[in-house]
Amino acid sequence: MKTRLLVTLIAAIAGMSFAHADVTVISFGGAAQAGQKKAYYDPFSAESGIKVIPGEYNGEMARITAMVQAGNVTWDVVEVESPELVRGCEEGLFEKLDYSKIGNKADFVPEAVTDCGIGTFVWSTALAYNADTLKEAPTSWADFWNVEKFPGKRGLRKGAKYTLEFALLADGVAPKDIYKVLETPEGVARAFAKLDQIKPHIVWWEAGAQPPQLLASGDLVMSSVYNGRIAAARKEGRNLEIVWNGSIYDFDYWAIPKGSPNLADAYKYIEFASRPAPQAQFSAEVPYGPTNNAAVGTMDPAVAATLPTSPANLVGAFATDTEFWVEYGEDLEQRFNAWASR
Amino acid sequence: MTAASDTLDPSPARAVPLKRQLRRAERRKNLLFMALILPLAVFVLASFVLPIGSLLQRSIANPEVHDNLPETLELLDDWSGEGLPDEAAFVALARELGAARGTPAIADIAKRLNREQPGLRSLVMRSARALPLAEGTPAQDGLIGIDERWRDPVIWETIKRAGSPTTGFYLLGAIDRTIADGGEIVKLPKEEAIYLDVLVRTFEMSVIVTVACLLLGFPLAYLMATLPVRHANTLMILVLLPFWTSVLVRVAAWIVILQNEGLVNKLLMWLGATDAPIRLLFNRTGVYIAMVHILLPFMVLPLYSVMKGISPVYMRAAVSLGCPPFSSFWKIYFPLTMPGIAAGSLLVFIVCMGFYITPALLGGPGDQMISYFIAFYTNQAVNWGMAAALSAVLLAATLVLYALYTRYLGGNAVNKIR
Incomplete structure (x- = not known):
């Protein structure tokens, strides 16, 4: 009872700014939300007369857990990443979706259709570099680890997710075997041993906006990045x-x-945000791939070529294993924290 | 007042002795005072004692398995731990997991067991999905048919251990210990241990910041206390101005100043002190600079108020009696400032221990203090048991330190003055 009261209070404070909303849509902010506003919020309001109240969060499930537990939900639609979706769905934090109100399941990429959430875009974590400071282009994560050939600081996201995969790729593990290797204690030790090799050269970033900035300022020679952020920086003239x-x-x-x-x-x-035309417009704003199969057809080919889902860009790329991260994430993040703070 | 003078009416006609009348008046006054502080007491209880109590309780709460698998746990109580439990336990588990299927309860069970041993989440979820067993299948064969791992007695041992109504799991985890399969408490392997180091680091950083604040704050407070009031007030405003600015704004300002292309590095390079920019950001240096800046007023203000109360006559007397200026400062003035030093250091130190946003924004992974990990478990991992346990460890460490401090430093300093 005490905790329930406490949680209610927290949720009430968190939700205060969104009271009296027509439909409150929460996403991760930044370039992606600016694109969502143009492609989804504004046209949707114009068509339906329903006002969209936008909000921002950082993917913390604590906020949603608190709201649902307190029975005082102030968010109507929220953008979530895949492990959080799986966990939240199991824990009963999300509504089970009624697809008859959204569209035909067959119109979407198969992975996009799940019980509690419908995929809205495909994004990618990739290697990026500043073409002004590097004479020769790196081509793989092995080059990222090669500090003799490419001297300078490197950026990685502070956290186990992606970092361990990249370490194993650099160590010569094939993409299809990555998660099999990571499931074993030897595989985890191997990934951390590989990270040890470049630990002094790493600058850790937390917010997606940091790496493009650090790359542009010359603080980093290369970094892992969210692909959408690089596109935004290129629009500003960064090479x-x-x-x-x-x-x-x-x-x-x-x-x-x-x-x-x-x-x-x-x-x-x-339903509106899952239609092909708005999705195509969103991809034109931010180069994240659409989930509605019909969206690519309506797109400018030049735009389509910049998406993580374009066939040329999918060579050597692979999908994150959500089940793996739901299962081992907590343990590996703890292990990563211990490693990183030494 | 009139009521009090009525009862104190010393007329001999009333046989109540004066002593009793006095006591009664005292009692009434006390009741009045207590009524006056009642709102404060209620506020402190509701906003301070209860939340901290519920937080401490969370660090040992363990309801997930205990509440959702009661029958299985009861049967496991009779199990020796040798070999597999008997068929009845398998039947109970299959029934209870089946009942929890599709509800948040199954996720709770899976999440809790996965913390004991990574990998158990999928075992629980997969088994629940495949339940109920086909009519007539023995539960043991059925469960093992779904997943071979049910054959492993360690799994059952884990369920039994995770099923106790309270657990030391999180508190032990917060001091890098865990319960081994045999039940004894063991140290975590070196590559997983983290929090003791972080706790030591939190102390170390707090001590360094406190000393730095003292070294910088003492001369400043002395100057303010000895300058004419007009100038002292100007200085005071300069000290207080940053105090009124949001911590976040000040930290953001330091990022701008300290970065590779920032003011400090540009100045150093222009002066020719260095060729390449010095790294001041995302390491300990940056964190110290910003923390000292933020906490300086907490040191200066108590020092100033104590120094203001020291009469200049003492120093003049010492000098006129032939004591050299430095000795008279050291032997007369400095000991008199001890209460200010004690109060300021304690204040800075305790605030330091809970610092979060400054190291998070200005430091690297090796510069994070314990609050960072509390926030990590609260917001990102949504493991509130662990967050509560780390908070409890921080609270206990701070209290112990505070007790030692008042006993050996604070108390003495005050006594010396007396």
């Missing part, structure tokens, strides 16, 4: 390049927190 070989792609989903007060409007929003 940053992406190496798609060894990139890891994943889906972001729309989900509805359980107990959303505007369920019907939330479905209307998701």
Whole structure:
């Protein structure tokens, strides 16, 4: 009872700014949300007359857990990443989706269709470098580890996810075997041993906006990046390049927190945002791949070529194993924290 | 007042002795005072004692398995631990997992067991999905048919251990210990241990920041206390101004100043002190600079208030009696400032121990203090048991330190003055 009261309080404070919303849509902010506003929020409001109240979060499930437990849900639609979607769905934090209100399941990429969330775009974590500071282009994660040939600081995301995969790729593990190797204690030790080799050369970043900035300022020679951020930096005239070989792609989903007060409007929003034309427009704003199969056909080929889902960019790329990270994530992140803080 | 003077009416006609009347008046006054502080007491209880209590309780709470698998646990109580439990336990587990299927309870069980041993989550989820067993299948064969791992007695041992109503699992984890399969408490392997180091680091950084604040703050407070009021007030405003600015803003400002292309590096390179920019950001140096800046007012203000109260007559007397200026400062003035030093250091130190945002934004992974990990478990991992356990360890460490401090430093300093 005490904790319930506490949780209610926290949720009430968290939700205060979104009271009296028509449909509250929460996503990760940055360039992607700017694109969502142009492609989804504004046209949806114009078509349906339902106002979209945008909000931002950093993917912390604690916020959603607190709201649902307290029975005071103020978010209607929320963008979530795949491991959080799987966990949240199992823990009953999200509504089970009624696809009759969204569209034909067959119209979407198979991975996009799940019980609690519908994929909205495909994004990728890839290697990027500053083409002004590097004379020769790196082509793989093995080059990322080669500090003699490419001297200078390297950026990686502070966390076990992606970092361990990249280490194993650099150590010569084939993409299809990565998660099999990581499941064994020897594989984990191997990944950390590989990371030990370049530990003094690594600068750890946390927010997606950091690496393009650090690359552009010359603080880093190369870094792992979210591909959308690099496109935004290129628009500003930075000469940053992406190496798609060894990139890891994943889906972001729309989900509805359980107990959303505007369920019907939330479905209307998701239905709109899953149509081909708005998705194509979104991809033109931010180069994340669409999940509606019909969207690519309506797209400018020049735009399509910059997406993680274009056939040329998929060579050497692979999908993150959500099940693996749900299962081993907590343990590996703890292990990573211990390693990184030494 | 009138009521009090009525009862104190010393008329001999009333036989109540004066002593009792006085006591009664005292009691009434005490009740009045207590009524006055009641709102504060309620506030402190509701906003401080209860949340901390519920937090400490969370660090040992263990309801996930205990509440959802009651029958299985009861049967496992009778199990010797040798070989596999008997068929009844398998039947109970199959029934209870089947009942939890598709509800948040199954996720709770899976998450809790996975913390004991990574990999158990998939075992639980996969088994639950395949339940109920086909009519007539023995539960043991059925479960092992779903997943071979049910054949392993260690799994059952783990369920039994995770099923106790309270657990030391999180608290032990917060001091890098764990419960081995045999049940004894063991140290975590070196590559997984982290929190003791982090705790030591938190102390170490707090001590360094406190000393730095003292070294910088003492002369400043002395200057303010000895300058004419007009100038002292200007200085005071300069000390207080950053105090009124949000910590986040000040940290962001330090990022701009300290980065490779920042003011400090540009200045150093222009002066020719260095050729390449010095790394001041995302390492300990940057964290120290910003923390000292943020905490300096906490040191200066108590020092200043104590120094303001020291009469200049003492120093003049010492000098006029032939004591050289430095000795008279060291022997007379400095000991008199001890209460200020004690209060300021304690304040800075305790605030330091809980610092979060400055190291998180300005430091690298090797510069994070314990609060960072509390936030990590609260927001990202959503493992509130671990977050509560780390908070409990931080709270206990701070209290112990505070007790030692008042006993050996704070108390003495005050006594010396008396």
